[in-house]
Amino acid sequence: MGxxxxxxxxxxxxxxxxxxxRGLLSQIGSCARxxxxxxxxxxxxxxxxxxxxxxxxxxxxxxxxxxxxxxNNITSNPKDVEVESGAIEYIRHGAxxxxxxxxxxxxDAAKGIAILVSNGGRIRDFEGHDKIVRPLPxxxxxxxxxxxxxDVSQFAVINDTENKCKLTIMSRCVAPDISLTDPDTxxxxxxxxxxxxxxxxxxxxxxxxxSVASTSLTDVHAIKALRLISASLVPAVKExxxxxxxxxxxxxxHAGMAFSNSLLGIVHALAHPIGGLYxxxxxxxxxxxxxxxxxxxxxxxxxxxxxxxWGFGHRVDGNSGAISEVVQETLDTMxxxxxxxxxxxxxxxxxxxxxxxxxxxxxxxxxxxxxxxxNAQELLTILExxx
Amino acid sequence: MGxxxxxxxxxxxxxxxxxxxRGLLSQIGSCARxxxxxxxxxxxxxxxxxxxxxxxxxxxxxxxxxxxxxxNNITSNPKDVEVESGAIEYIRHGAxxxxxxxxxxxxDAAKGIAILVSNGGRIRDFEGHDKIVRPLPxxxxxxxxxxxxxDVSQFAVINDTENKCKLTIMSRCVAPDISLTDPDTxxxxxxxxxxxxxxxxxxxxxxxxxSVASTSLTDVHAIKALRLISASLVPAVKExxxxxxxxxxxxxxHAGMAFSNSLLGIVHALAHPIGGLYxxxxxxxxxxxxxxxxxxxxxxxxxxxxxxxWGFGHRVDGNSGAISEVVQETLDTMxxxxxxxxxxxxxxxxxxxxxxxxxxxxxxxxxxxxxxxxNAQELLTILExxx
Numbered sequence: 001m002g003x004x005x006x007x008x009x010x011x012x013x014x015x016x017x018x019x020x021x022r023g024l025l026s027q028i029g030s031c032a033r034x035x036x037x038x039x040x041x042x043x044x045x046x047x048x049x050x051x052x053x054x055x056x057x058x059x060x061x062x063x064x065x066x067x068x069x070x071x072n073n074i075t076s077n078p079k080d081v082e083v084e085s086g087a088i089e090y091i092r093h094g095a096x097x098x099x100x101x102x103x104x105x106x107x108d109a110a111k112g113i114a115i116l117v118s119n120g121g122r123i124r125d126f127e128g129h130d131k132i133v134r135p136l137p138x139x140x141x142x143x144x145x146x147x148x149x150x151d152v153s154q155f156a157v158i159n160d161t162e163n164k165c166k167l168t169i170m171s172r173c174v175a176p177d178i179s180l181t182d183p184d185t186x187x188x189x190x191x192x193x194x195x196x197x198x199x200x201x202x203x204x205x206x207x208x209x210x211s212v213a214s215t216s217l218t219d220v221h222a223i224k225a226l227r228l229i230s231a232s233l234v235p236a237v238k239e240x241x242x243x244x245x246x247x248x249x250x251x252x253x254h255a256g257m258a259f260s261n262s263l264l265g266i267v268h269a270l271a272h273p274i275g276g277l278y279x280x281x282x283x284x285x286x287x288x289x290x291x292x293x294x295x296x297x298x299x300x301x302x303x304x305x306x307x308x309x310w311g312f313g314h315r316v317d318g319n320s321g322a323i324s325e326v327v328q329e330t331l332d333t334m335x336x337x338x339x340x341x342x343x344x345x346x347x348x349x350x351x352x353x354x355x356x357x358x359x360x361x362x363x364x365x366x367x368x369x370x371x372x373x374x375n376a377q378e379l380l381t382i383l384e385x386x387x
Numbered sequence: 388m389g390x391x392x393x394x395x396x397x398x399x400x401x402x403x404x405x406x407x408x409r410g411l412l413s414q415i416g417s418c419a420r421x422x423x424x425x426x427x428x429x430x431x432x433x434x435x436x437x438x439x440x441x442x443x444x445x446x447x448x449x450x451x452x453x454x455x456x457x458x459n460n461i462t463s464n465p466k467d468v469e470v471e472s473g474a475i476e477y478i479r480h481g482a483x484x485x486x487x488x489x490x491x492x493x494x495d496a497a498k499g500i501a502i503l504v505s506n507g508g509r510i511r512d513f514e515g516h517d518k519i520v521r522p523l524p525x526x527x528x529x530x531x532x533x534x535x536x537x538d539v540s541q542f543a544v545i546n547d548t549e550n551k552c553k554l555t556i557m558s559r560c561v562a563p564d565i566s567l568t569d570p571d572t573x574x575x576x577x578x579x580x581x582x583x584x585x586x587x588x589x590x591x592x593x594x595x596x597x598s599v600a601s602t603s604l605t606d607v608h609a610i611k612a613l614r615l616i617s618a619s620l621v622p623a624v625k626e627x628x629x630x631x632x633x634x635x636x637x638x639x640x641h642a643g644m645a646f647s648n649s650l651l652g653i654v655h656a657l658a659h660p661i662g663g664l665y666x667x668x669x670x671x672x673x674x675x676x677x678x679x680x681x682x683x684x685x686x687x688x689x690x691x692x693x694x695x696x697w698g699f700g701h702r703v704d705g706n707s708g709a710i711s712e713v714v715q716e717t718l719d720t721m722x723x724x725x726x727x728x729x730x731x732x733x734x735x736x737x738x739x740x741x742x743x744x745x746x747x748x749x750x751x752x753x754x755x756x757x758x759x760x761x762n763a764q765e766l767l768t769i770l771e772x773x774x
Binding site: 010014015018019020021022215217223228250253254315 | 406602640
């Protein structure tokens with residue numbers, strides 16, 4: 001991998017088995033059984049307990065003849081210590097399959113636990129590319145937000161609480177065996193998270209589409225995600241019609257299939273250190289950064305602009321400048337109408353930390369596939385404009 | 388599965404690991420090794436020996452430290468007896484991984500051999516849905532035509548020589564572990580096969596797009612395949628520019644990902660009995676049937692027409708009738724310009740067999756996902772119009 005288009009026509013594409021549809025949480029038990037499991041380690045969070053989805057999942061797992069250990073010691077931006085204590089519990093109970101149910105935090109935590117139970121050590125030992133040596137236990141991931149993509153991706157992101165940074169773990173091993181989405185679970189997701197998890201998926205789609213590692217196999221999914229989000233984000237937040245919520249869940253899936261295989265760019269390279277330092281909402285950070293990174297990237301992706309405009313629901317003819325302007329206006333209007341956060345300041349970021357954040361982003365793996373090679377000064381300018 | 392749209396929003400999507408790019412036949416050895424293989428059973432045909440690709444594949448396999456058994460007792464529309472004798476050879480030599488290199492015939496034969504070596508019995512025992520009980524040996528499939536899709540699909544089609552019919556085997560088990568496409572292998576494919584294997588891929592794309600089991604996950608790939616074929620079929624046949632050939636190989640891959648997950652329709656339901664009875668070229672049969680089946684299907688897929696027109700390279704506004712007309716004209720023009728066969732008669736089909744072919748098509752699994760439930764008389768009308 002590198003910042004060049006030399007191997008543009010070489011594709012690698014890998015996605016887990018995908019099951020998607022309203023009411024299909026009922027299949028969670030048959031999925032875990034089919035992978036050979038008898039004792040399930042179910043990883044979820046208190047929000048999903050309160051909303052009743054954990055009880056439903058438990059019932060389906062038990063109905064399928066499975067024993068279940070429930071683990072919900074998970075917070076947003078999941079922490080190394082939570083993952084490490086989860087692994088100890090898994091081993092203590094002799095579980096043999098992991099099921100993650102929740103947003104990106106629960107799913108990444110489930111992945112982290114899976115890594116540790118078969119590989120041992122501390123989670124930070126696995127930071128970077130392909131550090132996992134032993135196969136993971138069977139893994140079923142069920143997303144319950146409109147974002148993440150963790151349920152199909154080859155990534156896990158865990159917070160290192162000592163160094164206050166995010167550890168990005170990248171390996172084909174961390175893609176689950178099965179991604180199971182039941183869009184009905186979005187019914188109980190608060191409006192704020194409908195918005196910010198969708199802006200996470202939106203940034204996955206746009207960064208995957210612009211990535212130097214993008215291919216026709218990833219582009220079709222990125223553009224489909226963009227079309228679905230353009231059509232349904234604002235109505236989903238305002239009216240919460242099940243069809244719009246389903247479109248957003250579907251968009252998250254398409255965007256995940258795209259970025260897992262094409263990787264990301266500057267939005268995520270900056271969002272990771274910000275999330276590590278402030279424990280702020282990942283999708284909210286992305287919503288703030290996306291318009292500025294888009295403005296920075298657009299001049300170098302001219303050949304992709306017609307498809308991009310189409311993804312945003314426009315049929316635009318004309319020069320690149322005109323299309324770029326329409327695209328930027330559409331994004332701004334959509335983020336405003338959806339009530340997304342629009343400044344780093346509003347997320348609690350301190351202005352004096354911006355230079356350090358720019359420096360840390362230069363070391364993030366996501367920067368490698370950015371269509372423009374940004375230096376620290378350019379990253380700082382993006383952060384300042386987004387402040 | 389059934390002929391209804393009741394579970395339209397339930398998706399299942401599964402594809403193997405995909406590797407695609409010029410020159411990547413060089414990875415054939417590392418793929419087989421990565422799956423744990425030591426002794427490769429290489430299934431290919433005499434055409435690829437003559438074109439030099441088998442020698443190249445052998446070199447890459449041996450360079451990766453693998454032993455190789457070469458099996459090329461394969462003809463087009465691969466026969467039960469060829470598959471059964473292949474399985475005996477595999478076991479006799481103690482091979483532990485199967486690599487298929489070729490068109491649909493070699494790849495389906497490799498799948499058939501894989502089924503028999505781990506499940507025993509005759510190949511006809513596995514006709515239908517999910518009849519395979521034991522896991523297959525590791526399987527790498529490398530397509531060398533612009534059609535088939537066997538390298539990603541959950542199907543294998545083998546000729547039953549006693550009953551002169553095609554056996555369709557459908558199971559997630561028959562999807563390979565890795566699909567590896569090197570578009571350079573198309574350089575030596577005769578013009579006739581560039582055309583007919585592309586029309587096979589074209590029918591995969593269109594039937595997948597119209598299928599009652601289609602979803603957003605399959606539609607994006609179907610439409611991408613259609614766009615690539617629309618742009619590159621005629622220039623690839625006439626000028627053989629490597630970029631156009633690569634587009635066709637890529638189209639085949641996208642179409643395969645679509646139809647493997649959405650299944651097919653009347654074109655294939657009719658093509659299977661025709662191929663079984665006459666040993667005629669599968670892609671050629673599809674080219675002849677496609678315009679007639681399209682005409683039959685178009686009235687019931689109105690909501691899909693704008694995307695369909697876009698796939699054919701048009702931006703059409705207007706009513707369904709107008710779009711349908713443009714689409715049909717474009718298809719006819721493209722097939723003529725590419726030199727595709729245009730009548731069943733020219734393929735050696737006897738007029739007196741048409742009623743029997745219509746009857747047999749009613750029993751083919753592909754008919755179940757057709758957007759229109761055709762009866763024998765309607766199928767006969769399609770055959771007569773295509774005669």
